[in-house]
Each structure stands twice: as C-alpha cells, then as structure tokens.
Amino acid sequence: MKSIEQNWIICFVTVFLLYPGCAFAQSPSLLTSTSSVPSCGQLDDGLIHIPPNYNTFTPSAEGQSYVDQQYGCTITRLTDSMLDSPILPRHHYYSTLTPFNANSTEIMIFLDNGTNEIRDIRGNIVVPVASMPGSNTGVEPWDPINPNVFYYVNGNQFLKATISGGEVVTTVLHTFSAYNEVLIPDEEDLTDDGTKIWLIGNPGTECAGTGVLYDPSTDTVISQSLALSSCHKVQIFPSGKMLCTNCNGNQVTIYNTDGSLYWNPPYTESAHGEVGTDLQGREVLIHTANGVASLNACADLWSSLTVIDINAKVPVNCLITGIPAWHVSYRDSSTGWVALSFFDSGTCPDYSCFYPQDLISTWQSLWTHYAEEVVLVRIDGSQVQRLAHHRSRSAEYYWAQSHAAISRDGKYIAFDSNMDISNSGFVSPNQYGDVYLIPALSGTGTSALTISPAAIALNAGGSQTFSASGGTSPYTFSIATNNSSGTINASTGAYVSGAKGGVTDTVRVADSSGNTSNATVTVRAALAIFPASVSVSTGGSQTFSASGGTSPYTFSIATNNSGGTINASTGAYVSGAKGGVTDTIRVADSAGNTNNATVTVQAALVISPASVSVNAGGSQTFSASGGTSPYAFSIATNNSGGTINASTGAYTAGSTAGVSDTVRATDTAGKTSNATVTVRAALAIFPASVSVSTGGSQTFSASGGASPYAFSIATNNSGGTINASTGAYTAGSTAGLSDTVRATDATGNTSNATVTVTVNTSACATIANVQVVSAATTSTTSQSASIKETAGNLLVAAVYWNGSDTVSISDSAGNTWNSVPVQNNSTTATDVRIWYAQNINGGTNTVTVTQPWSVSIGFYLIEYSGIAATNALDVTSGKIASAASHSLDTGNLTTTGCRDLVVGLFADTWGTGTMTTGTGWISRGTDPNFYSMVVDNSPGGTGTVDPKASLSGSNSDAAWAATAASFRAKQ
DSSP, X not given: OOOOOOGGGGTTHHHHHHSOOOOOOOOOSOOOOTTOEESSSEEOOSOOOOOTTTTTOOOOOTTOXXXXXXXXXXXXXXXXXXXXXXXXXXXXXXXXXXXXXXXXXXXXXXXXXXXXXXXXXXSOEEEOGGGSOOOSSSOOOBOSSOTTEEEEEETTEEEEEXXXXXXXXXXXXXXXXXOSOEEOOTTOOOOTTSOOEEEEESOOSTTOEEEEEEETTTTEEEEEXXXXXXXXXXXXXXXXXXXXXXXXXXXXXXXXXXXXXXXXXXXSSXXXXXXXXXXXXXXXXXXXXXXXXXXXXXXXSSSEEEEEETTTTEEEEEEEESOOSXXXXXXXXXXXXXXXXXXXXXOSSBSSSOTTTTBOTTHHHHOOTTTTEEEEEETTSXXXXXXXXXXXXXXXOGGGSOXXXXXXXXXXXXXXXXXXXXXXXXXXXXXXXXXXXXXXXXXXXXXXXXXXXXXXXXXXXXXXXXXXXXXXXXXXXXXXXXXXXXXXXXXXXXEEOOSOOSEEEEEEEEOTTSOEEEEEEEEXXXXXXXXXXXXXXXXXXXXXXXXXXXXXXXXXXXXXXXXXXXXXXXXXXXXXXXXXXXXXXXXXXXXSXXXXXXXXXXXXXXXXXXXXXXXXXXXXXOEEESSXXXXXXXXXXXXXXXXXXXXXXXXXXXSOOXXXXXXXXXXXXXXXXXXXXXXXXXXXXXXXXXXXXXXXXXXXXXESSSSSOEEEEEEXXXXXXXXTTTOEEEOOSOOSEEEEEEEEOTTSOEEEEEEEEEOXXXXXXXXXXXXXXXXXXXXXXXXXXXXXXXXXOEEEXXXXXXXXXXXXXXXXXXXXXXXXXXXXXXXXXXXXEEEXXXXXXXXXXXXXXXXXXXXXXXXXXXXXXXXXXXXXXXXXXXXXXXXXBSEXXXXXXXXXXXXXXXXXXXXXXXXXXXXXXXXXXXXXXXXXXXXXXXXEOTTOBOSEEOOEEEOSTTOOBSOEEEEEEEEEBOO
C-alpha cells in the first residue's frame, strides 16, 4: 500500500468551487486531425434540458453501461465505491490531468485516502492499490507515448513506473539533491511529447517553493531558478512555459522556461484555465475574461471562456458563452476539441442537491442552459456538442463536481458522479463518488500499419532505425526472427545487427491495436581489415588485407601524419619519415562500408629531461618516448651513489655531491638514450636551532641546493617577521612557543630551523589598577555606572546577575566591548561574565548593562594601565559549583605574555556576607547583597595561576559561579 501526504487534498477546494477549470501542456505542432467528430450526443439547440427521471434514476452496475436519456451517449460505469475494496470514494482526480494512458486503454483512479489504482476502460482492475508505489502526492501522470508507463515523485526523487503483469516496476530517473522534497503540482500533466514537466522543490503551502523544469526523456534539469513565494496552481504550455495561478502576488502569471517572467495578463481575479494549441497551431490559453475587456472575445465578460494567443497576447475567439460554473479539459490539442463539465456553484439546498433531504422544491425553475452537463466544444468555438447529464449532486461537496477529463487522443471522456447516492453510513461521509466513461470522438482511424524500410542489407554490427506509419500509435518494435543476435529499441525502432553474418533477421512493428508489419534485414559479415593495429618504424612497411563486406576492396590512408604511401589494390603500406605519429589505414568495400586500422609510427627513443641538477639525496623522475616501449631505466655512470627504479624512472641522487651521474633509458629493441644529472650539496639552513626573546632578532643563512634562497616563517606562533631575502628574523610578542624558519632554494627544496621564543621581561610595561566603580545589585532591566577614564587604558566590566537571560553592554564613550564566555550555574540561576574594552577613549563614560527583563544585576568597572592596546586578551577560565563547597576558584590560566593581569569574578545567589580572597589575590570590590567579589593580581605576573576565594565564615553551598581572564602587558 503506498502512502502519501494528505495536505494537498484541500488546497484547491474553495477556489475550484468559484472558478473551476484547468489545463495542461500540449504539442505545439499544427493541428492536422480535423476529421475527428463527436461520436455521440446532440448539437447545442440553445435550450434548457432537465435530465429525465432526475430523482429516480439508478446507474448501471460496475463494468456495465447505460444510455443517457437526453443525449443518447453510452456511458460505462468504471467503479462502485460501495462495493469495491477498499470501500472508499473513487475519482479520476481533475480535468487538467488526463487519467487515460497513452493509448486510452487504462485509466488512473484516485481514492479518497490519497492512494491510486489502475483500471481498464471496462472497469477491471489492472494494478491494485497494494501494488502501486509510494509517492509524495496522488498526482501520477501518464507517459504520453508509452501506455505502460506513468511517473511519480517520492522524497526528492522523480521516478518512472512501468506496468508489468499487474505489478509496477519503478526506476529512479533523477534525484534532486538540492531539495529535501519535490512534488508534481496537484493538477499538472506532462507535455504531449513527454519532454517537459514543472516540479516544485522544497514545497510549502500548495505549490509554493522552487519551480524546477525537468525533461524526463533525457534526464535533464532545464531550469530551477523560479522562486514561488505563493502559488495555487501550476500548468505547462506546449513550449514548456508555466501558467501559474495566484503566484507571487499576481492573479495569473506566465513564466518562461528559464523561470523569468513572460507575461502577467491583466486579470483582476483569478480563475482556472486550460492551455494547448488551436487549429492554427497557436499556443493558447483558455480562460474567462473575469470582466477584463481586453482579454475577452465573448458577449459575456464573466460567464464565458475566451481563447487567447499567448504569443500575440490577444484573444483570438470566443470558445463558449453563457455558461454556469465549469471545469475545462484540453488534453487532446491534436483533435481540437475541448471537454467541459458544469456544476452547481451554490450551496444546498439548491437545484443540484441530494433528494429529498437537500433538494430545493423549486429546483426545476432554477435549472439553466448546460446545467450539470458534459459537453464537447470545438477550439475555434464553431460547434458545441452536448453529450450527457452527469447526474452528480454537485453542490453537496467538492468531489461531487464531475471534473470531466478528455483522453489525449480524444476517444474518451472520464467524469465523476455521486448519482444522487447519499453518503449516510458511508465510510467517508460527504465525499462519495464513482468514475464513469463516455466515448467522445470518432473519425480518428488511420491507414494500414506499415514499417519502413521494408527490406535492407547491413553488415554484421550495422545499424538501421525503422519507422512506422498508419495503424494506431504508439508502436512497438521487436525482432521476430533473430538469426544474427541483433538488438532493437522497442520505442524508437533503432536496430543493430548482431555479430553473425550471412543470415537474415525479421524486424516487426506492432501498433496498440495488435496489428503488425514486418521488414527483412540481410546481415552480411562485417567488413574487417587485418591487422587492425600495428607499430612500424619510420620508413617501415606493412601489407594490409580485408574480409567481409562486399568485395572488391580499396585501401587508402585516411589520416597521413607520417607522410606514408599505400597501394590502393594490394594494401602495401610504407610509413613516412615523421615518427611519433599515428596513421589511419582505411579499407572500403563496393557498398561503401569502411573499416580502419591504426599504424603507430615510432619516433627515435628520447629520455626526458636530458639534463637536470638535483641536491645530494634529491629526486627526479625520468620518462622516455619514441622507440619501442616498455622502457628500462638504469644509472650508466653512478658517481653519487644514487639509485633508480628500472620501471618508473624514479631516480634518487646519492650522498656524494659535486659530481655527475648518467641515467639511461633502454627500449625493447635495445636502443638507448642518456641524461646527465649534476648532483649538488643538500640545502641547509644555519643556525638549525636558536633561542630568541620576544622582539629579539636572528639572521639565518643557507648553503647547498640551488641559489637564490628565500626565507619564510613556516610556523609563526610568536607573531614574528622575517626578511625573505636576507633571512633577518624578528620574534613576535608571544613567548613560550616555537617558530619554524624555512629556507627554500630555487628548485623548491626546503630546510627548516627551530626558534624557541622566550620572555623579554625588560620590554614589559608595568600594570597598575587605576580605579574601581561599582554598580551595586538592583532588580532591574538596565544598570548603569559612570567613570572618568584615561585614553589607551583597559576597562573591565565584571557583571553578575541571577537568571539565564543574555546580558548586553554599551557605553557612551564609543568603546568596543568584547566578552569572555559566560559562566551560568543553571541550578541556582547564578551568572557571571567579564566584558573588556581595550585601548579605551578618554573622558567621562557611562557604562550600561541591559537584560531583556528585570533581574537582580550588578557589576564592577575597573580601569587598568599598562595593558596592550590590541590583542590584549590572553587566556580565560571559568567554573560553576559541581557540589557544595566553601572554597571557590575559576580554574587554571597559563599565561603567555611577558606579564599578564588576571581578573577574577565570583558570585553566589544563596550566600550572604563578604567573601574572602585567596592568597596573593587583591579584592577590588564586594557586594554582600548579591554575595559577589572581584579580584586581580595587579601588577600582574606570568605562569599558571588559579584565582581563588572563600565563602563567608564556614558557609558551604553549590550556588556559586566563577570566571577569570588574563590580559597581556604592553611591550
């Protein structure tokens, strides 16, 4: 049982009740089947016809037929939702999505729970619900050419489904990896040639999402740039343009195949329309004018349908006028007939409601022209043929509307009807429906089936594409007698004979009615040339021969790169003077068939590179060309003590420098070619290791390798610099780390030196506490404090509050504030955080700390001098209580500056009193109301430290949080 999403079921109900009618893509070719005529019914006489026995009529059983009592058309009942399994209402979905397969022998049935089944045109089940694949929606359009194929989407994949013996075999045609999901808009069909369909990527409400134009015949994404922020309905024109209803704020919009805007017709209200080609081959839109005169060709601006040429953007004729609410189907542009079905757009009680409970007593007087009918209209508006009353009580609910849909060949029309069958006690109340079938057009017959060509002779392995005419398309090609073991494409007729020659194959075409026509293929042995490939030296010779095909044979040089010659009769070939090239020898038989042989004309053996310089221990891979492969490499003169890989030519110089080696390549014919290798001393950098204090310098030099040398810092942990030419290195400001200095020679060899960067305490500024301002705890959303600050100093804001909300900070001096990570004791809602502003502006400054809503909040403002103006923050730490404790600490900080100021902040929402600092730490402020304290180690220090404090007295609890940050001194 397949499963689908259900949200699409309601997306079109309300609008369809107001403006029914929809459509889909057709072939843009000029219409030729003008001889098709309605097979039953009556020409419109302009009169109102109430259906006979309106309240007593009983439809035939499933699979049986009845004759419409007013218009005489034979109608076949395809489903019986009261008796079929599962017991659910059945429909054919909608007018603009044809339910018929390519040859009108099967029909897609849509069940009320969102699943589908397939039946033949007598109502027999071909594929049951349980055998249908799972899809994103119930929209599963048929392939317009192959009657056994339909398409669907699942997740972000577009799949092909092939019916085989009551089962469905699925094939993934495309995975749209850019989207989590794709869907086929819920009333869209493919174009008649099967090459285009619009999909929606990452769909939202209805068909909102990204419009993706896809060609399933070639698995090509044509475009995917159309963004639809809103969308009610999508249809596709023969050219692939999109007709979009209620899209991106417009009533009706037409988009180009690349997703760009083509036209916004000036409709003031939206309504569903239909698309296709008219009798003159124009690409047209069938739509109501909705009161817009410039888009109207009918006497009535509202209750009518006008045919609009979308290329000229003008109306060309009135299709029909004076009509009630409608649905429109033009799936058969090739026949030029439009199917319309009409319904009661009112609410019950009205003229089309269940009898006796909902039918208004004056229903007969309310009946109108065309009410509750299915009709055919010629696309040029020249004829209206009334076929039947659908007898569905259409005002009861949306699925009671008949949604008549015509097949692509115009043979049949499917419509839905509840036939006045009440829903009382039914499994799905208010949705009951069954599917019925009307024969639509006749005169669509064709001439006798013929295959072309009827006879042909081919070489073994030769190809021929067969075509068919007459009969009833689509056609299926096969090999009835396959003596050569050939193959054929069943759809295209592309035939390839097998390897066995001297035999005859029979190719057969069958039409959809079972008629056949045969063609005879005489398969000759394939033309062959011997030898098929050969290698010769310049000026060498080779005689070629031929077999198969049709003698006599003629030899030629099709591609003569060497300057060679050949005897056209005997095949005696002599290569030219140019080596390292390929000639192509061709033999042609008397039937014009050809076969080629390849001659490789070898060049002289050459080793590459012919000379090279490498460092002692350096490497070089040699290659060879010309001669006769494979090649063997060796060292003919080995002064350096080097090695070489005989197969790959990978050479490594030995340890002896200032000498030359000779590398040799030898081909299979014993010819040789030599290369000279100059072995230099290996590249070395001096000194190889050194210690330098921060800001200190060291000049590096290099020897060996190939000058000139370039110096760089391969690993720059200290922030140092180096002169690339002279090797003059200066250590950065970060100590306790190592830098790597690299020398690179002209050939790319490298040598590294290690620099240990130590602290230069003599260049380190003195850190001092300038002032402290405290904003004591207050329950508020905003807390401020003012301070008169000195330009260039560091300003620290140590903030504490209760609650997990994010605190923000700003000041009036325009300083830039940064923060260390917040420490949040979520168990007790204790939060601490350190903000800092480096290189501050001078003057009076008001600092404000803000919360989204009122909490207890306080902070300390502390100004320090002697701190680096940039990159002041060195390291941070923080802790929250993991259990009740008397002692508090922030965790270790290991500083890297020449001297670091460490600031620590402690807070506890449960305690009261005054905290006590740890040994070596200076209290810069306490707040007994919140139970907090801020400390520092001014004038700073180096190494690993852990700011500490203790609770008042012998208090011990798990409500505290602590944070610390260290700041580098100026250098």
